Amino acid sequence: MIVAEQKPLKEIIAMTSPFKKLLIVGCNECVTVCHAGGRKEVEQLAAALAMAAQKDGRPLEIKEVTLERCCDPEYIEQVRPFIDQYEAVLSCACSVGTQYFADTYPTKWALPALNTSFMGGSLAQGIWAERCAGCGNCILHETGGICPIARCSKRMLNGPCGGSTGGHCEVNPDIPCGWQLIWDRLVALGRTPDYAKIMAAKDWNTSRDGGPRKIVREDLTI
């Protein structure tokens, strides 16, 4: 899932203070699962912003709505009947959702309530970690199912580097060395000879180096 976290409240208050009518929109997908922008978080943020406005003596009208998904035009359309009553949309979706609001409603301010962080999963309640960098050319079958792009700080294809100490990364001792994890997996799988294979330089055109990406599935388009 896409993992995000709410921006500092003071930043959101500063961003929204010029507006008197605010539509706060949450998303039922990834940001609900990572407790950043679902219905509950929208409710809390709306209460906090209402309190901030009341304290400052500013009039503020808020409507809360949480859509099934904010990265799909059909759901973004659901706010069209009432969006004209509001000056701005405060999006509790990931930055994809915020941009969908900006694209769909060109005359409305689309404000981000979240910092969209990474693609990852949960390690335990309240803890999430990055697992995919979206490089566009998966090599997990060659690295024992551990991604060197997402989990090695240097994105090395033939690691580890000299900074790996006791299984930890030199960037931060709390980060496990991605290549140590790969080695441990290869040992567990009985595939240590695979480690000796030298990986060729990666073609980063499938990643961000090729510019913004798009996938077109002819069999699905109408």
Add this chain to the structure above:
Amino acid sequence: MRLSYPANVLIIQIPCSGRIKTIHLLRALQYGADGVLVAGCREGECHFRTGNFRARCKVERVKEILDDLGLGADRVEMYNLSASMGPRFAEIAQEMTARIKELGPNPLRGPRPGENVAAALRPMVTQT
């Protein structure tokens, strides 16, 4: 025991302190309560194992929000005591009331805050 505690304390009963959600604490303050005291069971004695720890996490979160809003983190507090500790409850209610008096009234306070808070919160905490 004939113990007394300040008459301005409004009690809202919940089945377990783990029932508390962040929004309940925010709503209480939004509707004009000067402070909120969460009384949960003693640590390690939760019938549902972690209810009181969860409540403490929520209280800490609300403290951060109140600090950001400039309302003062000390307006909410979590206390741990068992249901049989009547004297301790009276002591805590007095302690919290004294603290809130020092902080002054909630700037968001309107007329009849007690009635507003009760009307807003009681249905919320009984919702499934």
